[in-house]
Amino acid sequence: MREPVIQVDHLTYTYPNGFEALHDVSFTIEKNDFVAIIGQNGAGKSTLLKNLVGLHKPTQGNIIVDGVNTREISVARLSTKVGFVLQNPDRQLFADSVEEEIRFGPQNLKLDKAEIDARVEHAMEQTGLIRLRREFPMALSAGDRAKVVIASVIAMQPEIIILDEPTTGQDRRGCAQIMDIAKEFQRRGHTVIVVTHAMSLVAEYADRVIVMCKGRRILDGPTAEVFAQEEKLKESFVLPPQVTRLARAMSAVLPVDHTILSTQELSGCIAARVQANQM
Amino acid sequence: MIKYHAGESFLHKLDPRVKIIMLLILTILVFVTRNFPVLGLVFLLIMICWKVSGISIRELGGYLKLLVGLVLFVVLIQTLFQGGETILISPIIPDFVPLIGGMGSIAVEGVLFGLLLGFRLMVIMCLMPLIIMTTRVRDLALGFVKLGLPYRYAFMITTALNQVPVLQEQIATITDAQKLRAFTAFEDGGTLQKLKSYPALVVPLVMGSMKKSTLIGTAMDVRSFGSRPKRTYLHDIAMHGADWAFLCFILAFCAGMFTLNVML
Amino acid sequence: MRQNLTRKRKTHFATITVWAALMAAASMLPSFPILGGGGNFSISYTLAPLAGVMFGPIPGGLAALIGDFIGTLIAPHTANVGIFTCLTGASNAFAAGYLSRGNWKPAFGLIVLSIGSWLLYPAAREAWIYSVTVWCVGLVMALVGGTLGVYLFEKKRFLWKAIGLFLILYPCYIVAQGINCIFVMMLMDLPADLLKVLAFSVPAERLVFSFAAVIIGIPLLMGLPKIGVFVGPAYDNLEEETELDRQMRLEYEENRRKRDAMQKECAEKVFCQEEVRS
Numbered sequence: 001m002r003e004p005v006i007q008v009d010h011l012t013y014t015y016p017n018g019f020e021a022l023h024d025v026s027f028t029i030e031k032n033d034f035v036a037i038i039g040q041n042g043a044g045k046s047t048l049l050k051n052l053v054g055l056h057k058p059t060q061g062n063i064i065v066d067g068v069n070t071r072e073i074s075v076a077r078l079s080t081k082v083g084f085v086l087q088n089p090d091r092q093l094f095a096d097s098v099e100e101e102i103r104f105g106p107q108n109l110k111l112d113k114a115e116i117d118a119r120v121e122h123a124m125e126q127t128g129l130i131r132l133r134r135e136f137p138m139a140l141s142a143g144d145r146a147k148v149v150i151a152s153v154i155a156m157q158p159e160i161i162i163l164d165e166p167t168t169g170q171d172r173r174g175c176a177q178i179m180d181i182a183k184e185f186q187r188r189g190h191t192v193i194v195v196t197h198a199m200s201l202v203a204e205y206a207d208r209v210i211v212m213c214k215g216r217r218i219l220d221g222p223t224a225e226v227f228a229q230e231e232k233l234k235e236s237f238v239l240p241p242q243v244t245r246l247a248r249a250m251s252a253v254l255p256v257d258h259t260i261l262s263t264q265e266l267s268g269c270i271a272a273r274v275q276a277n278q279m
Numbered sequence: 280m281i282k283y284h285a286g287e288s289f290l291h292k293l294d295p296r297v298k299i300i301m302l303l304i305l306t307i308l309v310f311v312t313r314n315f316p317v318l319g320l321v322f323l324l325i326m327i328c329w330k331v332s333g334i335s336i337r338e339l340g341g342y343l344k345l346l347v348g349l350v351l352f353v354v355l356i357q358t359l360f361q362g363g364e365t366i367l368i369s370p371i372i373p374d375f376v377p378l379i380g381g382m383g384s385i386a387v388e389g390v391l392f393g394l395l396l397g398f399r400l401m402v403i404m405c406l407m408p409l410i411i412m413t414t415r416v417r418d419l420a421l422g423f424v425k426l427g428l429p430y431r432y433a434f435m436i437t438t439a440l441n442q443v444p445v446l447q448e449q450i451a452t453i454t455d456a457q458k459l460r461a462f463t464a465f466e467d468g469g470t471l472q473k474l475k476s477y478p479a480l481v482v483p484l485v486m487g488s489m490k491k492s493t494l495i496g497t498a499m500d501v502r503s504f505g506s507r508p509k510r511t512y513l514h515d516i517a518m519h520g521a522d523w524a525f526l527c528f529i530l531a532f533c534a535g536m537f538t539l540n541v542m543l
Numbered sequence: 544m545r546q547n548l549t550r551k552r553k554t555h556f557a558t559i560t561v562w563a564a565l566m567a568a569a570s571m572l573p574s575f576p577i578l579g580g581g582g583n584f585s586i587s588y589t590l591a592p593l594a595g596v597m598f599g600p601i602p603g604g605l606a607a608l609i610g611d612f613i614g615t616l617i618a619p620h621t622a623n624v625g626i627f628t629c630l631t632g633a634s635n636a637f638a639a640g641y642l643s644r645g646n647w648k649p650a651f652g653l654i655v656l657s658i659g660s661w662l663l664y665p666a667a668r669e670a671w672i673y674s675v676t677v678w679c680v681g682l683v684m685a686l687v688g689g690t691l692g693v694y695l696f697e698k699k700r701f702l703w704k705a706i707g708l709f710l711i712l713y714p715c716y717i718v719a720q721g722i723n724c725i726f727v728m729m730l731m732d733l734p735a736d737l738l739k740v741l742a743f744s745v746p747a748e749r750l751v752f753s754f755a756a757v758i759i760g761i762p763l764l765m766g767l768p769k770i771g772v773f774v775g776p777a778y779d780n781l782e783e784e785t786e787l788d789r790q791m792r793l794e795y796e797e798n799r800r801k802r803d804a805m806q807k808e809c810a811e812k813v814f815c816q817e818e819v820r821s
Contacts, residue, residue: 050455053459055455055458055459074463075455075458075459075463076458076461076462076463077461079458079459079460079461080461083459084459086452086455086456086459088452090483090486090487090490091449091452091453091456091483091487092453092456092457092460092483093483093486094478094479094482094483094486094762096762096765096766104460104462104479105460105461105462108460108461108462109461136766136769136770138486138490138766138769138770139769139770152460153459153460156460156461281616281617281618281619282617302626303626306625306626306627309625309730310625310726310729310730311729342618342619342620345620346619346620349620349623353731356737357731357734357737359737360733360734360736360737360740392732396730396731396732399730399731400623400730400731403622403625403730404619404620404622404625406625407615407616407619407622407625407626408616408619410616411616411617431556432605432609434560435556435559435560435563435605435609436563436609436612436613438557438560438564439560439561439563439564439567439609439610439613440564440567440613440616440617442560442561442564442568443564443567443568443613443617446564446565446568447568447571450568450572470751474751474754474755474758475758477586477589477755477758477759478758478759478762480572481569481586481589481759482759482762482763482766484565485565485590485759485763485767486763486766486767486770488561488562488564488565489558489561489562489767489770489772489774490770490771490772491561492555492557492558492560492561492562492772493555493557493558493771493772495557495560495561496555496556496557496558499555499556499557505556
């Protein structure tokens with residue numbers, strides 16, 4: 001068992017106006033996990049993320065991030081452990097160049113110049129922004145702006161990175177680039193948490209899925225297992241990826257003993273079945 | 280933020296033009312008044328309006344605390360610097376201090392004058408929220424249009440007012456976004472650090488808003504905004520008997536107060 | 544109407560509206576107390592002159608007027624002279640609009656007007672030091688801002704641009720202070736002793752405001768054109784009609800005249816037919 005990096009223990013969060021957004025949520029995320037949190041609008045996903053990064057403090061329960069209780073640490077200090085990429089990148093871009101924008105976070109940590117330069121170079125390399133280093137961030141395309149924000153978070157070198165709907169407004173190429181960056185982050189030994197409505201991306205990238213519904217955690221497990229429980233998913237108005245549903249609809253002619261998550265898997269099953277019939 | 284509170288009171292139903300005229304004329308009256316009885320009567324009228332509106336003055340919330348603080352500040356400043364004949368406390372700043380030496384005597388006249396000015400400020404600041412809390416934004420704009428303001432400027436007022444909560448939410452998001460990059464100077468820093476931190480807060484806000492404004496502009500253009508000089512209004516306002524009566528009352532009240540002010 | 548979409552467009556009416564909303568929203572941000580006449584310094588105070596620099600004196604003044612007007616309604620604690628507080632921002636933007644375009648006369652004239660109303664009060668005459676440190680310096684800075692300030696502001700280098708903008712904005716804040724003082728003296732009748740103290744704090748505060756406006760203004764003035772929002776004195780001539788635009792406009796107006804005439808004719812025919820039937 002890998003070491004836990006996030007432990008959410010009976011978390012309940014109620015907004016100041018009395019609305020209970022999260023009720024008794026508990027789960028553990030281990031190091032090097034790639035977790036997708038899914039659910040309908042208003043399920044409590046964003047509230048959960050804000051609790052994880054310390055923007056909200058739990059009304060009841062505790063959250064331990066990398067060994068530290070979020071109640072006992074400021075947002076600024078917690079940002080060195082968990083990086084949060086907001087849904088709308090324009091909400092934080094203000095510098096004159098991409099390089100300055102990425103430099104901003106490490107400068108706030110009062111690191112020395114050599115360390116900052118190294119982190120900035122590494123972040124730009126990881127996100128493919130080297131050639132855009134002198135460009136004005138706000139004038140870049142939507143995909144590149146999202147990458148600038150991800151790079152600025154990577155430069156803080158957190159153990160965990162959380163992306164809140166990173167593929168909103170992105171074309172297919174932009175989605176793939178962003179999710180590839182996240183996957184690479186995981187491959188380098190870090191933990192990734194993604195909130196998204198794109199089930200095909202969840203199927204392709206996530207190892208584990210947590211399903212939220214009306215402030216509660218209703219499903220949690222490996223991606224294939226979660227997507228196999230279609231009836232439960234309907235509670236949260238979530239549908240498995242199209243290819244999974246297609247495979248299930250074809251189960252009479254194409255019986256499989258596992259949940260199909262990609263078109264390659266489905267085409268492989270069909271090819272095998274056709275071959276078996278021919279023989 | 281002070282905003283509209285729904286209701287069915289006389290003040291809510293009052294024509295917005297009457298409320299705008301009342302706001303202007305009472306503000307001018309307060310500006311020219313220099314005595315307690317007149318101010319007291321104006322304040323009484325405003326408090327009666329608050330009562331009639333059915334909105335508790337406690338709805339003003341944090342604004343009330345700021346108002347009280349501001350009024351006390353004005354009273355204190357006037358008390359310390361106004362001076363007078365009946366000295367209560369001798370000069371607070373010693374004579375030998377250059378330029379401001381000998382200042383800071385607290386006299387009865389100074390205290391009374393400070394209280395007068397504080398009262399004036401309080402009257403003005405109790406009047407303005409009353410109007411905004413009893414008038415819908417669209418009615419306020421329509422009131423301005425009916426009083427002669429070109430529609431595009433009234434549209435600016437309503438659009439800007441409607442954008443304010445959106446922008447406030449963006450400010451909160453931007454503040455959070457920068458905090459997530461370990462940037463907290465605009466909360467924790469000293470005055471200079473706060474000033475230097477404002478670009479990180481203001482630039483994303485302004486850039487994002489200006490970008491959005493070009494889209495709003497396109498949306499206005501494709502719906503022919505301003506293409507014709509005359510416009511059809513979905514909602515309209517009209518003066519009724521009660522509105523005229525209240526307007527006459529306000530004008531008569533102000534005329535009476537002006538006269539009383541001169542006499543006293 | 545067909546439009547030449549390749550033409551750089553100058554600021555739309557909606558942009559000015561959104562700027563007014565920004566000023567109103569900014570009036571609710573954390574603020575610092577100021578001594579010159581009461582009230583608080585909020586970030587909207589830096590956005591007012593920038594409206595003038597960006598959009599020009601009249602649109603900028605309008606944006607600041609409406610922004611401050613809404614600000615006085617939703618955050619009345621910032622309105623130290625009631626509903627007339629909006630004139631402070633408007634005069635600031637108006638002066639900044641002209642000064643940033645090399646015309647120092649409006650700013651100069653407004654300060655002279657303020658001095659005129661100022662000297663009506665005995666306390667103001669007694670506290671002559673205030674007139675020297677605030678008004679006289681303001682007059683000098685209006686001349687400097689409208690000449691040297693504009694020259695430096697047009698430079699490409701960040702530092703010169705910033706210094707130029709600072710020289711432009713400082714007298715605009717004095718203009719705003721002047722208009723504000725007209726109402727402050729009517730409302731609060733500040734005593735001479737206090738004015739002697741304010742004679743030093745007011746210029747210092749205006750320096751701080753100008754500095755704050757510069758550190759926000761320069762990134763905005765340099766960044767907004769890069770995202771397609773063409774603001775600032777450098778883009779004032781964008782509205783010059785090209786030949787293509789002129790042809791499109793004439794075509795549109797001709798079509799509209801024909802359509803209106805046709806509609807009128809149809810309406811008359813229907814009216815006549817109804818009359819015949821009745």
